[in-house]
Amino acid sequence: MHPNIRQEQPADYNAVYDLHHAAFKQEDEARLVDALRKNTTAFIPExxxxxxxxxxxxxHILFTKINIISSDGKVFESLALAPVGVSPSFQKTGIGGQLxxxxxxKAKALGFTSVIVLGHEHYYPKFGFVPAEKWGIKAPFEIPPEVFMGxxxxxxxxxxxxxxxxxxxxxxxx
Structure with a gap:
């Protein structure tokens, strides 16, 4: 399946909300996307x-700016990949991977150097993600290290x- 992949436009906002609501069977991710769009520090339209x-x-997929704070207070910019959602009737067709x-x-082309994801330990390694503990990068909450990747x-x-x-x-x- 070969969808057209493009930058989200304001006219897509309602469809994206409905898509995440259906994909995750709850509104958390849909509300997260709506809220992140309003954060001019973190949101990157491209x-x-x-x-x-x-x-x-x-x-739909969204990457937003995050910081990695070192033990001595240094701040490093990275990206979070969250969320990625596909309409239930199109799941398992490769669209998520294409996104x-x-x-x-696109993140590489914009000059970003890294991405962090909290996700399925057997899915994201296909795209090159490895446990973030490799670099001493930790989540701000308790989770199994194999699902927190960079x-x-x-x-x-x-x-x-x-x-x-x-x-x-x-x-x-x-």
Whole structure:
């Protein structure tokens, strides 16, 4: 399946909300996307991508700015991949993977050097993600280390970076 992948537009907002609500069977992720769009520090319009088929939005991915705070207070910028959702009737067709690959390519093109994801330990490694503990990067909450992963978008993009991820405040509502 080959959807059209493009930057999300304001006209897509309702469809994206409905898509995440259906994909996750709850409103948390849908409300998170709405809230993050309003955070001018974290939101990057070019990294909010939709997949459409016949002009119908069937997938969405969002990357937002996060910080990694080292033990001595240094701040390093990275990206969070969250959420990625696909309409239930189009799940397991490869659209999620196409969105992830398109988002990673766009993030590289924009000059970002790394991405952090909290996700399925057997899915995200297909895209190059490895446990973030490799670099001494920790989640700000207790989770199994194998589901908290990082990806270097450029060679050594996380070299000499360690600490705790600081998500935008909007994530606290999820």
């Amino acid at each position: 990294l909010s991508l939709v997949a459409s088929i016949n002009n119908t939005v069937v997938g 992830i690959n398109a988002g990673i390519a 990806l270097e978008l450029v060679e050594n993009g996380l070299e000499n970076i360690s600490g705790t991820v600081q998500y935008p405040k909007e994530f606290e509502a999820v």
